[in-house]
Amino acid sequence: MAGARGANNDLTDVAGVRVGSAHDAAARTGVTVVLPDAPAIVAGDIRGGGPGARETDLLKPSTLVDRADALVLAGGSSYGLGAADGVAGWLGARGRGFRLVALDGVPPSPIVPAAILYDLANGGDKSWGETPPYSRLGVAACKAAADGARGPMELGRAGAGYGASAGARPGGLGSASFETSDGWTIGALMAVNSFGSTHMPGSDVFWAWPYEIDKEFGGARPTADAAPALDLPPDTKLAAAAARANTTIGVVAIAAQLTQANAERIAIMAQDGVARAIRPVHGPTDGDAIFVIATDGPPADDPLTITRLGAIAADCVARAIARGVHATETAAGADG
Numbered sequence: 001m002a003g004a005r006g007a008n009n010d011l012t013d014v015a016g017v018r019v020g021s022a023h024d025a026a027a028r029t030g031v032t033v034v035l036p037d038a039p040a041i042v043a044g045d046i047r048g049g050g051p052g053a054r055e056t057d058l059l060k061p062s063t064l065v066d067r068a069d070a071l072v073l074a075g076g077s078s079y080g081l082g083a084a085d086g087v088a089g090w091l092g093a094r095g096r097g098f099r100l101v102a103l104d105g106v107p108p109s110p111i112v113p114a115a116i117l118y119d120l121a122n123g124g125d126k127s128w129g130e131t132p133p134y135s136r137l138g139v140a141a142c143k144a145a146a147d148g149a150r151g152p153m154e155l156g157r158a159g160a161g162y163g164a165s166a167g168a169r170p171g172g173l174g175s176a177s178f179e180t181s182d183g184w185t186i187g188a189l190m191a192v193n194s195f196g197s198t199h200m201p202g203s204d205v206f207w208a209w210p211y212e213i214d215k216e217f218g219g220a221r222p223t224a225d226a227a228p229a230l231d232l233p234p235d236t237k238l239a240a241a242a243a244r245a246n247t248t249i250g251v252v253a254i255a256a257q258l259t260q261a262n263a264e265r266i267a268i269m270a271q272d273g274v275a276r277a278i279r280p281v282h283g284p285t286d287g288d289a290i291f292v293i294a295t296d297g298p299p300a301d302d303p304l305t306i307t308r309l310g311a312i313a314a315d316c317v318a319r320a321i322a323r324g325v326h327a328t329e330t331a332a333g334a335d336g
Contacts, residue, residue, distance in 0.1 A: 003180040005213045009323075010175035011187035012151030014253040016040070016295030019189065020145025021159025021173065022137045028124025029075035031083045031134060032159030032173060032191065033141040034251050034293065039067035039098075041294040042113060043263035047271050048247060048286035054081050054114040059291075061261040065111055069096050071291050072114035072138060073160035073191045073249050079132040080116035086138030088112045115289040117193040117247035119163035153189075156327030160249070164193035166278070166325045167235045170332060174324020176216070176316045183298060186309060188273070188316035190250035192324045195286055196278040197235035200226060206326070208277040208318040216319065217326035233279055247287035248274055250320065252313045255297035262306050267292040269310030273317025290317065 006013030016037045023030030044059045054072075058065050069091050074080030088110040091097055097108030120126055141159065156172040164171030171194065177187035192198065198206055205220045206212070212219065252270045254263075270290050275281050282288055292313070300309060 006177035008151035010153040011189040013177040014187045015255050017253050018145040020141040022140035023162040024133045026125045028122050028163035030159045030162035031074045031137040031141045034071040035145040042068040043260050044291045045267035046289045047282040048288035049284035051287035052116040066260040068111045070112050074116045075119040077118045080134050083134040083138035084112040084114040086135035090139050090142040115249040122163045160191035166192045166194045167197035170328040172324040172328035174320040176319035185255045186312045187253045188320040190320040194248045194278045195246040196280045197233040198325045201233045206322040208322040211315045211318045217322040246285050249289045252292045256300040258294035263292040266310040270313040270317050273314035277318040277321035
């Protein structure tokens with residue numbers, strides 16, 4: 001496909017979206033918020049057998065509301081869904097949200113779909129009792145998104161990927177973007193906490209290597225005699241005895257005018273990027289979920305354009321997954 005990665009090579013290359021992250025170092029967990037400048041079309045697709053999500057029923061094209069005010073990715077398993085409470089409160093206090101009727105004294109209802117990953121068993125201090133940190137982290141991530149510059153994002157050990165692992169290796173927060181020569185901009189943001197491995201067996205080569213642009217995740221390539229695994233790769237969480245501590249979640253943003261149904265189709269196609277970057281995926285203990293958010297841009301309403309955008313989105317997802325893991329591993333190496 002003719003084009004190039006965006007200037008930041010992350011989700012913030014898509015006009016109309018900001019990204020903010022916050023973490024709790026002691027608890028080894030975090031939250032990432034995608035904040036559109038205005039309510040935006042959102043759809044989603046869930047493939048894993050163990051999902052954790054909020055307000056995904058609203059994302060069906062047959063429902064009343066087709067736009068969201070923010071999207072939340074969080075660690076913390078079911079506790080992490082509380083991050084959306086903090087985000088909703090922050091938005092509502094600023095008059096942002098859906099209004100069925102406009103009456104004095106009646107607050108808006110912020111629409112905040114969310115997805116979570118499991119990082120409870122990563123060794124962090126989770127003795128939070130009745131006050132998990134996620135609502136607070138959601139507010140902090142909103143402030144970071146609203147107050148900060150539009151990228152480049154912090155990758156690796158950040159936000160929802162702060163306490164993540166990918167197979168038996170460190171996971172992390174990754175992002176990638178692509179700008180076509182005829183004006184489409186697509187970005188992906190992924191929190192990688194997979195059961196499966198992001199690497200080919202016995203190597204530092206990412207499964208996503210065919211989609212890499214400009215050595216953005218290290219440039220490693222398989223040898224001529226390399227063969228794909230015919231069984232579970234050894235570099236999985238099964239080997240790390242943590243088979244339930246999984247889930248890869250993310251957001252694809254597109255500068256385009258989409259219907260919710262077409263955004264859902266792109267989300268379905270974008271899940272192929274997870275399969276390109278992780279082996280195995282979508283198992284019974286994964287909760288893999290992808291949201292698609294459409295900001296203002298050219299109209300995209302014909303099947304060929306939707307197919308093209310979905311194909312690019314899948315490639316961006318694969319690249320974002322590899323970039324997140326690579327950023328964490330590179331930082332860990334630099335730290336000694």
